[in-house]
Amino acid sequence: MSSTNHDASYQKLLANPPSYEDDHLPSPVAMEFDNPTRWSSGLSNCCSDASLCCITxxxxxxxxxxxxxxxxxxxxxxxxxAGLHAILTYATGCGWIYSLTYRSKIRKHYTLGGNAFGDCLAHFCCERCALCQEYRELRQRGVTGETKDGVEVVPVVTNGMIR
Structure with a gap:
């Protein structure tokens, strides 16, 4: 008798599987793209943009x-x-400290995940990867003035100069 009740409960579950709304959890797709506290790309995604990777x-x-x-x-x-960073990097080896301050600014401005220790660790251990991640984040948000394809977006002046 218990096996028929057991089979009936499985059939009930299979007929109406739980949804994300029932559990009050966002869907995996929503968690990946709608979470404002995540960086748009990972620290180790340096090679996702070959030209940026090479320059950096x-x-x-x-x-x-x-x-x-x-x-x-x-x-x-x-x-x-760039000049100040080059002097600090190649003369003293401490350019990462200067670049670290801008990672913190980006993280705070866009309320991205992380903390000061993580910022320090990223720039001390892998500054080039951190710089690539930061630039990709700014480009994703449209701050750099270029699109994802690397094509420069020229601003259009509506009220130009009048002679």
Whole structure:
């Protein structure tokens, strides 16, 4: 008799499987893309963009300069930030400390997951991967002025200069 009740309960479960709404959990797709506290790409996804990976690998100061210019809304020049980073990196080996401050700014501005210790660890151990991740995040959010395909978006001036 218990086997018929047991079979009936399985048939009931199979007829109406639990949904994510029943459990008050978001679907796996929603958790992956709608969670505002996750970075858009992982720290180890450096090679997902080959050109960015190559530039950052051989000259991280260029990628860092682009990040600074995007985060500071153009108030800090890409060239000056890249130059300072290059001097700090190649003269003292401490350029990672300068770039670490911008990772923290990005994380706080976009309420991304992580903490100060994780930021420090990422830049000390794998600065180039961290810079690639930060630039990809800014590009994903449309802050860098280019699309995902690497095509520069030129701003359109509606009320141009009048002579």
């Amino acid at each position: 690998c051989w000259c991280p100061c260029i990628t860092f300069g682009r990040i600074v210019e995007a985060v500071d809304d153009g108030k800090t020049s890409c060239v000056s930030a």
